[in-house]
Amino acid sequence: MNNKQNIPSELSEAANSLNQVLAKVVDSCGPGLKEAVALSCKALRNGNKILFFGNGGSATQAQHLAAELINRFQLERKPLAALALTPDAAVITSIGNDYSFTELFSRQLIGLGQPGDIAVALSTSGTSENIAAGLKQARTQDLITIGLLGRDGGVCIEFCDISLLVQATETARIQEAHLLLGHLFCELVEKEMAANTH
Numbered sequence: 001m002n003n004k005q006n007i008p009s010e011l012s013e014a015a016n017s018l019n020q021v022l023a024k025v026v027d028s029c030g031p032g033l034k035e036a037v038a039l040s041c042k043a044l045r046n047g048n049k050i051l052f053f054g055n056g057g058s059a060t061q062a063q064h065l066a067a068e069l070i071n072r073f074q075l076e077r078k079p080l081a082a083l084a085l086t087p088d089a090a091v092i093t094s095i096g097n098d099y100s101f102t103e104l105f106s107r108q109l110i111g112l113g114q115p116g117d118i119a120v121a122l123s124t125s126g127t128s129e130n131i132a133a134g135l136k137q138a139r140t141q142d143l144i145t146i147g148l149l150g151r152d153g154g155v156c157i158e159f160c161d162i163s164l165l166v167q168a169t170e171t172a173r174i175q176e177a178h179l180l181l182g183h184l185f186c187e188l189v190e191k192e193m194a195a196n197t198h
Contacts, residue, residue, distance in 0.1 A: 014172075014173075017170065017173055018173050018176055018177070021166060021167075021168045021173045021174075021176075021177050022177060022180065024166075024167050024168070025166055025177050025180070025181065028165065028167070029164045029165070029166075029181060032162050032163065032164050033164060033181060033184065033185060033188075035162055036146050036162050036164070036185060037185060037188040037189055037192065039118065039144050039146075039161075039162070040118050040146075040185075040189050041189055041192045041193055041196075043116055043117060043118050043144065044080055044081060044189070044193060045193075045196070046116055047081075048081070048114065048116040048117045048118065049081035049082060049083060049114075049117050049118070050066070050069060050080075050081065050082040050083070050117070050118040050120060051082075051083055051084075051085060051109065051112065051113060051117060051118065051119050051120065051138075051143075052065050052066045052082065052083070052084045052085065052086075052120045052121075052122070053084065053085040053086060053105045053108075053119070053120070053121055053122070053131070053134055054086065054121065054122030054123060054131065055123070055128055055130065055131065057124075057171075057175050058122035058123060058124060058148075058175065058178070059084075059086035059122075060086075061122055061175065061178060061179060061182060062084040062085070062086050062120070062122055063084040063086055063087055064179075064182070065082070065084075065120070065182045065183075065185070065186060066082040066083055066084040067084075068082075068182075068183070068186040068190075069081075069082035069186055069189065069190070070082045070083070072190075073183075073186045073187055073190045074187060074190065075190050075191065075194045077190065077193065077194040078193075080189065080190070080193060083112070085104075085105050085108045085109070085112075085134075091108065092104060095107050095108075101129075101130055102129045102130050102133050103130070103133065104130045104134075105121075105130055105131065105133065105134030105137075106130070106133040106134050106136070106137035108134075109134055109137045109138050109141065109143070110137065110141070113137075113138055113141045113143050114141070114143075115141060115142035115143070116142065116143070116144070117138075117143045117144070118143065118144050118146060119134065119135065119138035119143045119144070119145050119146065120146045120147075120148065121134060121135050121145070121146070121147050121148070121149075121156060121160070122147075122148045122178055122182075123147065123148075123149055123150065123154070123156050124149075124150040124151070124166075124171045124174040124175060124178070125150060125151055125154055125171075126147070126149045126150060126151060126152065126153040126154025126155065126156040126157055127154040127155060127156070128156070131156055132154075132155050132156050132159060135147065135156055135159035135160060136159050138159075139159055144161050144162075145159055145160050145161045145162075146160060146161065146162045146163075146164070147159075147160035147162070147163045147164065147165075148164050148166075148178045148181055148182065149163055149164070149165050149166070150165070150166045150167075150168060150171070150174035150178075151167070151168070151169060151174070152165075152167070153165050164178075164181050166178060166181075
């Protein structure tokens, strides 16, 4: 029996859709990814850190990518200074309750961000007010801002020094492409930083 006949049509359609999205990513995101890696490695060498943030599924991706750097990705090496602004329920609920959800990341950046740090925002729409506010605040503090964005980048793209834009409309496909870009970012940063420690 042909194994292809056992694959649900939905899986085939999703894979084809993702492949089309990734083809666009390959064409458009290479230079930005290279610059993001170079600036992030420079920041880490200077004693700065990388701060990741996002909402919903992008929040979990922010945590995922921070974990790849603070622990390890593929190589045995020293931990790299990376932090997600999403996992602390007490911080998130206190800011949301006392101020507003819009200030969720901007207030954390005021407390944690230092000039020369890297702020990496993940947003599939580019329109989330708290993501835009976080990027705007990061810029006022002289952080380098990187956006993993979707669709047309929305308002968030205006506040990004580097934007890795996934030009698609399906949230799931954008998140899948963001994970590929995020993993490659971690892989390249790790290789560069590990090479410089020997």
